[in-house]
Amino acid sequence: xxxxxxxxxxxxxxxxxxxxxxxxxxxxxLAPPGPGEILVAIKAAGLCxxxxxxxxxxxxxxLPMALGHEAAGVVEAVGEGVTxxxxxxxxxxxxxxxxxxxxxxxxxxxALCEPGAAANGAGALVSGGSRLTERGAPVHHHLGVSAFAExxxxxxxxxxxxxxxxxxxxxxxFGCAVLTGVGAVVNTARLGLGASTAxxxxxGVGLAALLGARAAGAARIVAVDLSPDKLALAKxxxxxxxxxxxxxxxxxxxxxxxxxxxxxxxxxxxxxxxLAGAVDMTRRGGTTVTAGxxxxxxxxxxxxxxxxxxxxxxKGSYMGSCVPSRDIPRYIQLYREGRLPVQRLLSATLxxxxxxxxxxxxxxxxxxxQVVTF
Numbered sequence: 413x414x415x416x417x418x419x420x421x422x423x424x425x426x427x428x429x430x431x432x433x434x435x436x437x438x439x440x441x442l443a444p445p446g447p448g449e450i451l452v453a454i455k456a457a458g459l460c461x462x463x464x465x466x467x468x469x470x471x472x473x474x475l476p477m478a479l480g481h482e483a484a485g486v487v488e489a490v491g492e493g494v495t496x497x498x499x500x501x502x503x504x505x506x507x508x509x510x511x512x513x514x515x516x517x518x519x520x521x522x523a524l525c526e527p528g529a530a531a532n533g534a535g536a537l538v539s540g541g542s543r544l545t546e547r548g549a550p551v552h553h554h555l556g557v558s559a560f561a562e563x564x565x566x567x568x569x570x571x572x573x574x575x576x577x578x579x580x581x582x583x584x585x586f587g588c589a590v591l592t593g594v595g596a597v598v599n600t601a602r603l604g605l606g607a608s609t610a611x612x613x614x615x616g617v618g619l620a621a622l623l624g625a626r627a628a629g630a631a632r633i634v635a636v637d638l639s640p641d642k643l644a645l646a647k648x649x650x651x652x653x654x655x656x657x658x659x660x661x662x663x664x665x666x667x668x669x670x671x672x673x674x675x676x677x678x679x680x681x682x683x684x685x686x687l688a689g690a691v692d693m694t695r696r697g698g699t700t701v702t703a704g705x706x707x708x709x710x711x712x713x714x715x716x717x718x719x720x721x722x723x724x725x726x727k728g729s730y731m732g733s734c735v736p737s738r739d740i741p742r743y744i745q746l747y748r749e750g751r752l753p754v755q756r757l758l759s760a761t762l763x764x765x766x767x768x769x770x771x772x773x774x775x776x777x778x779x780x781x782q783v784v785t786f
Contacts, residue, residue, distance in 0.1 A: 414440070415440060415562045416438070416561065416562050417478045418560035419440070419477070419478055421436060422475065429771045429772050435767050435768050441545045441546065442544055443543040445489055446492070448539050449490075449491040449568060450490050451487070451488045451565050452485040452487055452571065453486045453563055454484075454560075454561055455484055455580040455581075455584075456581040456583070456584040457559040457786075458781050458783050459779075460482050460589070460774075463479050463480065463481065467771060470707040470708075471705065477535055477554050478544055479554045480560030480561065481555040481556075482584055482588035483587060484505070484574070484581075487503060491568075494568050503572060503574065505559055506569075506587060507556065507587065508525060509528045509538040510522035511569070512569070521733070522734075523732070528569075535553055537566060537567055562764075572736050572740045581758070582747075585758075588617070592617045592731055593621035593623070593732065594752065596678055596729040596733070598624055598732075599729075599732055600732065601676050603625060603628045603630060604628075605628070607625075607630050607674075607675040608675045609634070609678065610635075610670075610674045610690065611646075611678045612636040612637075612677065612680060612686045613637060613686055614636075614643070618637075618678070618681070619756075622635060623649060624752070626650040632674070633650060633652050634651065634654070634655060634670065645756070645780070673698060678690070678701050679702040682704035687700075687702050691724070694724065696722040702729065757780050760783075761782070762784050770784070
């Protein structure tokens with residue numbers, strides 16, 4: 413069958429993207445689902461910095477590639493061996509498929525699946541190869557999903573079924589922003605009741621972390637960003653304190669507000685400077701968690717004497733250290749109860765033809781989460 417999809421053909425396009433149009437909306441061929449795969453009609457797909465980092469070349473991927481990894485849709489067909497999904501089921505996509513057999517999967521850490529990571533790096537499905545072609549040549553998959561398209565074929569292990577009454581525009585955010593942000597708080601950090609925390613970088617993932625910290629019972633939540641509008645939104649979402657990252661004494665403000673530093677600091681900006689600041693905002697004996705993804709090769713100098721002498725912890729968090737089949741239903745239940753108001757993260761909905769303009773807004777920081785609807 414044919415499907416319209418947003419295809420990236422080069423990494424060197426300069427902004428504004430609305431003019432240079434690095435994403436081309438093209439009609440490509442989509443093969444039917446093979447064994448262990450499903451065909452999904454995409455209904456909503458979020459624009460994320462992980463997509464932007466491929467567009468701007470910070471995280472090079474094999475090209476051409478159909479982008480998009482945070483989405484929700486409806487199953488249209490299933491391949492051989494798929495017995496737990498049927499056409500009509502609503503699903504949320506997951507950007508790290510898991511094989512279920514490698515050592516990390518066996519340890520209950522599917523975010524670190526080795527075959528899944530290898531497939532994502534190669535622009536392939538975890539079941540092997542591509543189901544997208546253009547004039548007979550393969551088009552690579554983005555993170556096993558390629559959600560900026562009317563339809564997508566992906567591994568059964570790239571989705572989690574959800575109840576059909578959840579609005580799909582909001583459901584899409586659970587596949588990356590919520591999974592990563594909330595997961596970093598409750599899984600990676602295991603933040604406890606009454607803890608103090610700082611969130612640095614208030615994009616979709618950062619604001620989801622803020623919501624997660626509030627739901628987990630943090631007593632003090634300091635939000636740090638460059639954008640006055642995002643700081644105002646963070647305050648409205650439950651931040652007890654806001655700090656402008658442009659202030660020269662930003663770190664000192666956080667430490668002063670929290671009696672010497674926070675128990676947990678979460679760096680979500682993808683910036684080495686932000687991560688260094690997050691470490692400095694963390695108290696002695698505290699934990700700094702980063703889910704930001706700067707360009708490959710970026711390095712953080714670490715004072716080892718301070719790390720040891722102050723018993724500090726510095727942790728990475730990928731996909732919120734989540735088990736998606738367990739955590740997405742949990743987070744959706746919190747959303748139903750009003751404890752995770754993820755709909756507040758939505759800045760706008762777009763058509764597929766407006767996607768380049770949407771990435772301009774994401775790049776300049778004027779939007780939190782935009783969603784392409786189909």
